[in-house]
Amino acid sequence: MIDFIAPPFLFFYAAALCALIGSHARAVLLLAVPLVALAVLLGTSFGQHVVIAVAGFELVFVRLDKLALVFSIIFCIAAFLAGLYAWHVRDTIQQIATLVYAGAAIGGVLAGDLITLFLYWEATAVASVFLIWARRTPAAYATGMRYLIIQVLSGVLLLAGLLMHYQDTGSIEFNHLGLISPGTTLIFIAFGIKCAFPLMHNWLQDAYPAATVTGTVVLSAFTTKMAVYALARGYAGTEILVYIGAVMTLFPIFFAEIENDLRRVLAYSLNNQLGFMVVGVGVGTEMALNGTAAHAFCHILYKSLLFMSVGAVLYRTGTSKASELGGLYKTMPVTMVCCLIGAASISAFPLFSGFVSKSLILDASAKNGYYFVWFALVVASAGVLSHSGIKIPYFTFFAHDSGKRPAEAPVHMRIAMIITAFLCVFIGVFPGTLYALLPFDVDYKPYTVSHVLAQMQLLCFALLAFVFLMRKGLHPPEVRGVNVDSDWVYRKAVPAVLSGIAVWVATRTNSLMSLIVMTVKSVAKWAYTLAQPGGLLAVGWGVNSMVLIVTIMMLLVLVFNFA
Amino acid sequence: MDNNDSENQSPNGLPPMARHFLWADDMSVVQKVIKCLAILCAILFVLDLILHRHAYVPGEGIPGFYAVVGFVAFTLIVLGATQLRRLILRNEHFYAPYSVDAESYPEEGTNKLSHQEQVLLGDKTVNQTPDKKPNKTLDHGQLDSQPNKTYRDGDNHQEKGPR
Structure with missing residues (x-):
């Protein structure tokens, strides 16, 4: 069947x-x-x-x-x-x-x-x-x-x-x-x-x-x-994945922070979240693999939710660029609240889905002695708050008023976002339902005093840092532009080098060709001067000189034969 | 919606849900929220001194570890990113025409309805606009007295490039 x-x-x-x-x-x-x-x-x-x-x-x-x-x-x-x-x-x-x-x-x-x-x-x-x-x-x-x-x-x-x-x-x-x-x-x-x-x-x-x-x-x-x-x-337990994952969690944060297109910010953020999962795979213990599966599960939901809310804004305003947006909460409140729930989930606030999945991976890496990687993940968690937790909702729905007053997202989009947001909160409040689905038995309590206190401190002080940076005017403003990433190599550098080589080869071929043409031309000209009427080869030869030449040649043959 | 701005600013023109968030524009309330955040941070810090936090990693158990890491990491990330921007920011047309950065999102894929229009037309019209064929009745030209310049962000490509 x-x-x-x-x-x-x-x-x-x-x-x-x-x-x-x-x-x-x-x-x-x-x-x-x-x-x-x-x-x-x-x-x-x-x-x-x-x-x-x-x-x-x-x-x-x-x-x-x-x-x-x-x-x-x-x-x-x-x-x-x-x-x-x-x-x-x-x-x-x-x-x-x-x-x-x-x-x-x-x-x-x-x-x-x-x-x-x-x-x-x-x-x-x-x-x-x-x-x-x-x-x-x-x-x-x-x-x-x-x-x-x-x-x-x-x-x-x-x-x-x-x-x-x-x-x-x-x-x-x-x-x-x-x-x-x-x-x-x-x-x-x-x-x-x-x-x-x-x-x-x-x-x-x-x-x-x-x-x-x-x-x-x-x-x-x-x-x-x-x-x-x-x-x-x-490749569970392949150690190199732990380090690859740690790098993946860190570097996209910086790019996400300065990117203007909010859908690209989310793409960088997606990359960062994959890093957490890859670390889990690299650690490879039952707890870590549970963490990876749980994080993938939660991540798909809150990342979809964030893409949906930014998509709804794009659908209504025609742009997803932070520099063009702001103040949309006034007419898109449902989208805004859903976006905030997605942001809280990805930032791993307690009672939201990210908290119950990410802490599995962090604890697994700490328990297995990957202290530096663990520290990288903690730093990356603060970074997640910066670009996905704050930047996405803040610059879209609050910040400076763009003057745009788009209509609320269509009903079906709102329903989709509300269901997704509900799932994010539900998993955060009742982690047992997710844990029951995981590949291995889960003996883990996310809501302990230690966890909640640590996470709340991390996030609240990071929020405080955001307030501090905004007040001091140190937070980078949203400006239009393209941020060059390593794809510059195959989008600009390699094509430029290849076309440079092509031009070099073409010019060299051209000059070689003209040299050959010139040589052939001068040889032809010289041959023509010899053979033209009155030229050396065109002169009629007398019998005497012919006999003389034949005699000389026969003599030469004799000399060489006997020498 | 420049022409409708004054109308929309009044709470009555807004969706009911949005009225609960209008404090976001009131600086005095925002100041209070920030104060609350500062108090919350202080409470968390004090709690960290009182409560025992189970630590797996050397140093993690030091009171205020997460507070310091949160604040410093966030600050360094933002400052680091600002420096990175100086290196890697280019004009929107850097990869054009082979990149979507310089182009505006195609009109057919959007339904640019303003809040005012939605109120006028009723919510149900919203779903009648298919992705590919924009509903003519929702065209801006017929409802706005002047063309809505703020919506067409990508039309004027040359104006705001950083370099």
Whole structure:
């Protein structure tokens, strides 16, 4: 039975059906399919299902265990909320792309072998790019191409890695891999690209702000968390991940702080949150992996909520640039409150979802002796407050009055935001419900005096620092502009160097060519002077001189013959 | 909505929920909120001296550890970011035309309705505008006496670039 109604397949059936039905029915489908898929998931027993033999390989399309379950549940919820938020969208391409993308991401999480994973890995790349192209501007097309190239590169590395791994071990199973061979290293890099490791991260900040209002909400949920899941499955306990994660939590903070486009601020913030999850994977203990899964779960919700609220502002005002916004709380109060709840959740205020998930990772890193990493995470937590907790709501809804008086977000957007906000608070207040879903048994109490006091001190004093910096005029103002990140290398430097080399080669070729032409010309001219009427070669020779020359030549032959 | 500004400023023209937040514009109330924050910080600091906080990491148990880290880290991040901006900020057109930074969000994907228009038309009209085909009845030109310049942020590309 499950063979036909496996959750990823449901999304693909719906996507195919979209081609035949009207726009309203499509919007209903976007809401219904995630719910049906969720029901099917919850009704499926743990173990391997839908095993199909292809060319001697056993492809496992559904491998359900607790780790896969928690990720696929949150993917279904995210797909439902994104569908609700996008209720007004009548663009068939976006609707089909959303369904295929969500289905592929769930498929990736449920994949029991590397070949199936590869198929879904590429499917997410190809489906998601249409959410960027759906903006339908030349710039979005160019951005989509950059995104697609990097995503497909990740897929190609995964394929190369899995082939080498198969050569080494004869197995395509997707379980713990570890950094043990060139093959698994390639797979690790493939996962790292999708997980936006430092210096492989630029696709994220480049592409997400370029997608449509609703497309960004969809994008924010799936690709990167699928990569986190893949890392947790294949590389739990790989120590280098602890340090990669720590760097990931820190560096995007600085970029987020000065970025003007709020959707890009959120993309940097997303990168920072992935860092926490990657640290959890690197630590690799049961508690740390629980923390990663829990944080991914909460993160998808509050990040969607933040993207939804900024998206609603973009939908109503036509801009998501902080320099153009401010004072919107007056006419968008519901959006503002939802945004504040998202901000409180990501900042990990007690009673909000981030608090109950992030502290698992922090405690796991401290308990395992990663003190410097732990300290980096504490600092990064203060940084999260700065860009996502304060900057997003403050510069959008308060700060200086932009004079804009946009209408409140449409009803369906408000409902989507309110449900998401409710979930953020619910998880924060009743962490047990989330903990019950986690891959390992949880023996952890987030609400202890130590935790609450520590976190409240950290956040309140950070808020105090914000007040202090604003008063002193030290907080950077929001200005329009582009902040150059490491993608400058492939967007500016490499093209400039390549075109420099091309020009150099072209000029050198030109001068070489003209030298050759000149040489040939002068030789021809010289030959012509010799052969022209009256020239040396054109003179008629007398018999005497001919005999003389022949005699001399015969003499020479004789001399050389006997010498 | 320059022409509607005075009307919107009065609490009566605003959504009921927004009226609870109008204090955000009142500097004296904001001062009080900041005072409350300062008092809260002081209380938390004192509590840290009194209560035992379980510490895993050496140094974490020092009273006020999180307070100092919170304040200093936040300040250094903001100041560091300000310095970083001096290095990396470029004109919005730096990557144009291959980047969305310089272009305005396409009109078809938005529904730029002002609060005033929403009140006039009723909330239900809001959902009738599909993503691709803007509803003609909600066009700005018909409802505003003057074109709404503040909304079209991306039209005038050259004006505000930092360099």
